[in-house]
Structure formats: structure tokens, C-alpha cells
Amino acid sequence: MNPTLPPLRALQAFECFGRLGSVSAAARALGVTPGAVSQQLRLLEEHVGVVLLVKDGRRATLTSAARAYHELISQGFGRLMLAQDYILAHKQSEELTISGLPTLVQKWLNLRLPDFQASARDLAIRVIATHQEPDPHMLEQTFRLTYGEAARRYLHSRALFTDRCFPVCSPDFLRRHPEACKPARLAHLPLIGIDWGERYTTEPHWRDWFEAQGVEDIPAIRPVVVHSMSGLALEAAVAGQGAVLAQGSFVENDLRAGHLLRLSEASLQMPDPYFICWGPTTLDRPVARDFLNWLMRVTRPLRSRTVQPS
Template structure:
């Protein structure tokens, strides 16, 4: 048994010859001369210490003893070719896969995706809304949109924007409670809270905004508490009360008139939102174009 594998070029020349049936065809496939193919097969024969081809006049073919060896070798090269094909398909893939925090995808990314113009044709998007950060190896095929320190676990990251927060409510709620636009009155009105959980204890809430304005804190418990900012915004849009909205999440509803901004005063989020990825992902030209585009979109805000 050989202690080491023969040279890859010799194996490749032999595999191509046995599959195609001639030195000339193998040379054409591999882009070398017929003499180079013959030389590599001789190198392989010398290392294996066995004849690999036999000649019948001017015609050469696999030696009977070499056929089982070629069959196994050919199956290995076939897997290599298929692996390369899959990689090439991924590099040419016209789909962009994005994992992201649910409200970030729903309220910030979704409304602007139609503005992305892919190089050389159309592109489709696959969006996965989840709070769970994907394992690093998955970022070779998808982007991750996330917040704050969670981005540090990923191979590459870039800050997209640093958001600000302000109180909002529905037009109907404001019509019923015209004093809601005054900070000193907000603490006595129904309100909707947002709680992302203990890992995000520093995320501002309505009481933080009121404190920053020197206004009284809410005097009663919130009408409801939501783990998703998007869910809290929907509750506010339905007229349930006041909530502290992030600009990036509320901008479309404000523009459509579903929500009303109650004050120009705003407080900042503690950390930025990020886009994250792994190096291999950017070997795809569509992925590179998307990364450039989303960063330009974030600058518009």
C-alpha cells in the first residue's frame, strides 16, 4: 500500500484518459499537450508500480487491472466536479438570504427592498425573522441584521445606523386625548410598553423618555407589554395608547398617517444596528452589491 497519494496532476490525467478513452481527448479537456498526459500517466505508473494502460496497435486503453482503480478514482473526481459546480451555482446565485431581528426586517428593511437594483438582472430575497443569532458558518450564505453587542459574535460587521426614540400614538387616540402631546400629561394616559428581555435591559422605555424631559413618570402599569417593537407599534396604531417608538421602525406608519409623533424631542438608542457577514459570502457579486446598497440606504436615514 502506498504511504502517500500520487501527484494530483498524474491522477487527473489518468482519470481523464480513462473516462474519455484517448490521450488526445484528455489533453483537450485539461488544456495540455498529449505528451503531457502520457508523461503524467507514466509518473503514476512508476509510483504505483503497475501498468495502467495497454496498447492495441495505435489504440490505447485502460489495463484490466487498472479499471477498478480508475472507477474509484473517477467517482472521487466526479464528486469534486459536483462540489465545484455547487460552489459556482452559489457564486452566481441571484438570491439574497437575510436573517434579522423581526421588527428590523418588517419595519425597516421590508419597505425599502424594492429599491435594490441587482447587477445584471433581478434578484429574490429570503428573509428569516428571528432573535436567535445564527452560527458563524451560516453567515457564509446569509447576512445578519442585528443590534448592539450581539454583532460581536460574527466574523464581520458594519454599523448601519444609530436610532432615536420618541413617543407616538394613533390619530384617533390623540383626538380622544388632545393633551397627549404635552409631556407632563403623558404619564397619566394609557401606554404600551416594549420589553426585549433581560439581555437588552438598556433599551429605552417611555419612562426613560419622560425622565429626560423632566416630566412625571407613568402613574399606572402599561396596558400591554410587547417583546416585539413591531407588535407594540401595531397596538399603538390601533388606538390603545402611547408607546415609545424608534424612528427606523415607525417612519412608514408616520408617513402613512397610522401613527402621530407626539414630540420632536428624542432620546438615542444605546447602540447601533449592524449588518454582519462572513468573508465567503462576498465572493458573490449580488451579495456585494446588496451590502453596498444597504449601507447607502442606512445613510439616507
């Protein structure tokens, strides 16, 4: 017996013949002539070196060994059909997956998604909030919202906007510390810190902001609490634990709702923009292209905004 796999067309003809019971029926199902089916069956017998068909009167039937062989072949073709159904459903799925940095997703994207969903009512959106950057090779039909250098790892990316930072606090904190509106006095009040991690060394911190405001004799800044997530730092500020150097895109809703108050119009620009990234097949689906076009429209005013003076 030949140890290599038989030709796929021969296996397909054999599977179809065994399932439908005749050469003519198999030919109609495959869209070929009966002679072509018979030829493929003979090729299969020659390849495996086993008699698969015997004549029963004028009809050909499977031998006992061929029936067992056919059952196994049918299972294989069944799995192939399931795989094909899966990939078609995956390609045509009306589900959009977006992975993003937690606070960017929570405080910025979530505020805007209803606007996109209003124009795509049957679309299900899966949002994954994680600091972990996906494997670029696995980013097939998923968008990734990320920051700075991390975008370079992906095949496709576009800059969304570059954020700015300024101090905010809760109304209760400002009532207890009305001097917080003065930078020199704010430096001596309870401050909340954000730890960007080892990879990010140029992002604004409290000392950068005080120096930009010309504050002299800046004290050794020891935040009352340091968070690794901007969202947690903002929650601490809303709870009145201290002032935080917040990103404008993350606090717009809290400012609008009155949960936080801006302490100064002076701001510092982030050194890098936020990006949307995607893989080689992400834009194969119309819903993905629609989402990308929508997001670029939404962020166009942010990209065109002139750099404000510190």
C-alpha cells in the first residue's frame, strides 16, 4: 500500500459514491461526468492497493473493507465541512472585537461606542480591556487600542490623538483645600501618583507639571497612593483622596458630571499618541472597515487640535 495520502479528488469521489450509492448520483453531486467519477475511483484503488468496489449485477458496491474505510473518510470530510462552516461564520460574523488599554477603553472608548452602534444595530461588539499586548500574528480580526511604541509591533496602525495632562480633584477635596488652585500650594497637598511602568520614562509626572508652572523649591513629592492604572487613580481622586495629574481624554465624563474639577488650565502634552492597530485580515469585513472609518472621523478634531502652550 502507498504510504502517502491519496489525491483529494479521488477521496472526494469515493466519499460521495459511498454516501449516495451510485456513480451517476456522485457525478451529479460533484458536477462532473460519471466517467470522471469512475476514473477517480480507479485511481484510489491503485493508490491504496486494495479492491474497494465489486460488481453486484449492474451496480458497483463497496467491499467490507471499503465500507470501514469509507466511514473513516466520511468523518474526515465531515470535519473539513465543519472547519469550512466555522471559517465562513467567523469571516461573516457580525461581531467586532476590540482589545485596548483598560482606562482608554473604560474612560474614552466606552463613551463613544453607542454612537457607532447606532449606525450598526445588528453588530455585537466584544471589548477586551488588558495591558497585555496581543501577539501581532494573532491579531487577525481584532483591533488593538494602545499607546506609543507598542504600536510599532503591529502590521497596521494609525495615530488617534495625543493627550494632555492637567490636575484635577473632587469638589470635596477642593472644599477642604481651597489653596489647591495655586500650583505652589498644591505641591504640599495630598497627591495621587500614576506608575506608568519601566517602559515609559518620559510620560508627565507631578514634578514635571510643577516645574512647567515655575514652582520653585518643589518639595520631595511622596504621593499618598500610587496606582498602576489611570482609572484607579481617577477613582481615588473622585473619592477625595487627593489631586491627580489626569489625562484629558480620561476625565471628560467626570468633569462633565461634576465628580472632578479642573484645578488649572495649564497642561502638559503626552510624548506619544494613542493608536488603533490591526492585523492583515481585520479589514476583510465591512463592519471592521466601518468601525475604523468611524473612529478616524471621531478623532479627527483631536488630531487637528493645535498644541496648547503649557
